[in-house]
Amino acid sequence: MEEYIATLRELLVEPPGAYSALMFAALLVIAAIANWVTKYILLRWLHRLIHALPVGQPEDKALRLAFIARLAHVVPALILATGVSHSVLELNNTLVVVVSNVCSAFIALTVGMAFCSLLDLIDVVYRRRPDAPSKPIKGYLQLGKILVFVVAAILIISMLVNRNPLILLSGLGAMAAVLMLIFQDTILSLVASLQIGSNDMVRIGDWIEMPSQNADGYVIEVALHTVKVQNWDKTITTVPVRKLITDSFKNWRGMFDSGGRRIKRSIYLDQRSIRFLGKDEVRHLEEFVLINEYLEQKNVELTEWNARLEAQGVKPINERRVTNLGTFRAYVERYLRSHPGVHKDMLLLVRQLQPGATGIPLEIYCFTNDTRWVSYEGIQADIFDHLLAILPTFDLRVFQQCSDTSGMIAAVPVQSARPEEAPGGKV
Known part of the structure; x- marks a missing residue:
């Protein structure tokens, strides 16, 4: 193999850069082939395998496939990042760094999105538990998604500018006030969610009445920022989570639990x-x-x-x-x-x-x-x-x-x- 590469290098001495351009094009073809094999052969095989499994619901299987499909995008990026750093290509150092960093940033983004798909799968599976309505975790999973995207953003920026992520993290301390302002609603909603969960104020399936928000019906979702209430006329009212702490509302759960x-x-x-x-x-x-x-x-x-x-x-x-x-x-x-x-x-x-x-x-x-x-x-x-x-x-x-x-x-x-x-x- 090395003899063929050496012969090819001798043949493409002129014009300058022809050998590197040809090898880079070959690397792109290899990455495209790997992407095609991963998506249209490996993923289809996994699709059939997952649907053939006797365990799991269709929704679970779809989320598993989404998680695997996102990870499959890593394969061509890994091939490009590994190939450009190989000495056979004889590329300019600046070009090698740029291509490698872009591929690494794409990998970080893909892994972050795959991890969010995994959190969605965890939420779907958890909601089938008998105690899920009384202890919803969707708000905490949404907080986890925010943290994942923040970490992914820091890694992507550090890779694109070719700097250590710790340098960016040290600069975040000076931006604490700005970050507090940006994530003000998220912080307030997180504190309200913790109070609602610890005091068992609202569960999925509770009938609540909140005139200040025009909400009168059953709670169908408790998330990080909002609580969705399906009213008697089948309309949906979205209530900010913090309003359940600052405003008064009536929960009819006690009536149902009492049996009268x-x-x-x-x-x-x-x-x-x-x-x-x-x-x-x-x-x-x-x-x-x-x-x-x-x-x-x-x-x-x-x-x-x-x-x-x-x-x-x-x-x-x-x-x-x-x-x-x-x-x-x-x-x-x-x-x-x-x-x-x-x-x-x-x-x-x-x-x-x-x-x-x-x-x-x-x-x-x-x-x-x-x-x-x-x-x-x-x-x-x-x-x-x-x-x-x-x-x-x-x-x-x-x-x-x-x-x-x-x-x-x-x-x-x-x-x-x-x-x-x-x-x-x-x-």
Whole structure:
């Protein structure tokens, strides 16, 4: 081989530089052939091999191929960098240094991009872990990408100017203030990500509500700089990570974890429909299984109270009697406790609020045992459908404003529930 090269050198003495130009062209051809072999033969073989493997998802395999493909670009650059430094080419020292440094810079860039592809692969694999939504690492991987590009940039610049990288690093100390200004958002986002992760404030899949950022929906991504929220109308709101530290927001995760979703709604009753119940009406209401025990206890309590008043010679007007509103309130409470959709271990309350221009609010406060939105709305509607329909049995009326042009406030009169006209006691 050396004899052929020596003979070729003797033949190409004239014109000057012909031998070096020919050898450099041959080196370029060798690099091109190596690039073709790497891309169209080796990578295709690896492509088939990776897709034939039984393990891994298609997304994993695509990222593996991207990682290998980026490393394949190193092969022609290595051939050029090694070939120009060989004495056979007889190139000018300046040209050798330039070509070698450019190839080295290209190798540094390619390795950095390949390492970023590896970080993407790590993120995809990690997200399949059961604890990935509660501990996302995408922000830290993005920080790693930034560091990789910074290191690659320093190496590329040092290779192109043919200087030691340590010289550039020593100059970065004087540029610390400028770098702090450039990476201000990154530093703030990193600190916010650490606080969010350590305090477990937001996870992927959490439903958060942040009015200041017009965000109301599920968290679909937590990155270094931003948090993506898919709103109820399927729009995407991008919230800066630091806003989750500086601004207030509501996380509904506690509601889902507790297993109960709150119902807090009032029925507005016409105050003019509230009255005492007669004995016949009380006997009829005792047919309700839910409140017969309540009425029996109330009857014993009122009988004893009124007996003491009678013994004192007090007039009958001072006697205590059962009201339709109190009986209805007791019925509502027992109905909720027996409802299959109401959580029995959480707070359940039926209370009167302060009367106003729209009547007496009777507030129902309880929790459903199904936190899904559709099921929750169905349970809530079922409860209030029943309560509104059974109100006339207790001779109560719902307060509402008339829709005519007079704007008067009125209520539809309801006949008193006599035993022979009232519905049966089935609930």
